[in-house]
Amino acid sequence: MTDQRHDDTNTTRRRLLVGTLAGAGVLAFGGLSGCARAEETTGRTAANANTPADQGPVTIAVYDSDGRLQGLQQRPRVIHTPAEWRAQLSRAVYHITRESGTERAFTGAYYKLPSQHGLYRCVCCDTALYDSATQFHSGTGWPSFYQPINAHNVVEHRDSSFGVTRTEIACTRCAAHLGHVFHDGPQPTGLRYCMNSAALTFHPLR
Numbered sequence: 001m002t003d004q005r006h007d008d009t010n011t012t013r014r015r016l017l018v019g020t021l022a023g024a025g026v027l028a029f030g031g032l033s034g035c036a037r038a039e040e041t042t043g044r045t046a047a048n049a050n051t052p053a054d055q056g057p058v059t060i061a062v063y064d065s066d067g068r069l070q071g072l073q074q075r076p077r078v079i080h081t082p083a084e085w086r087a088q089l090s091r092a093v094y095h096i097t098r099e100s101g102t103e104r105a106f107t108g109a110y111y112k113l114p115s116q117h118g119l120y121r122c123v124c125c126d127t128a129l130y131d132s133a134t135q136f137h138s139g140t141g142w143p144s145f146y147q148p149i150n151a152h153n154v155v156e157h158r159d160s161s162f163g164v165t166r167t168e169i170a171c172t173r174c175a176a177h178l179g180h181v182f183h184d185g186p187q188p189t190g191l192r193y194c195m196n197s198a199a200l201t202f203h204p205l206r
């Protein structure tokens with residue numbers, strides 16, 4: 001996670017495509033109609049609360065409050081106990097981000113395209129995750145993006161729950177469950193990052 005990856009768009013895209021190939025066999029759960037089944041979980045328990053196995057620092061792309069890239073920076077992981085997360089998050093947000101839950105379609109705050117440009121950040125640790133310029137109308141009822149704001153800021157995990165292999169997307173810094181990525185998105189990546197609104201906060205930019 002702390003390698004020498006470059007931060008240019010082509011590299012990012014290449015990594016995304018490599019990740020796609022590596023995940024061959026991943027099924028789009030329910031196709032475009034589904035991000036995941038409402039109320040499902042990936043089988044993680046509150047006991048682990050999406051705590052990463054590796055607790056060392058991470059390298060993420062840092063964006064300031066004006067949305068400007070400050071560069072790749074090493075930051076400590078954000079690790080809390082389940083009790084600490086529960087104190088910080090609402091019950092619903094805790095379930096989605098720390099227990100890999102899924103909000104019901106068309107109920108989240110961000111499934112409609114925003115009226116102005118902005119960045120979406122992690123609700124748990126404020127890491128920048130998506131630029132609204134990459135958001136598209138998927139019709140799924142979940143906010144959908146064709147790429148993360150930076151490949152360093154999200155991590156992929158193989159998710160084999162419910163007898164279906166999917167690729168889970170989590171926050172690099174705090175391991176929050178964000179959603180899944182599917183291969184039926186629009187160009188330029190052909191990917192659809194299907195996110196839970198509850199895992200995000202939107203920050204409008206001027």
Ligand SMILES: [Zn+2]
Nearest residue numbers: 122125171174
């Ligand atoms: Zn986070």
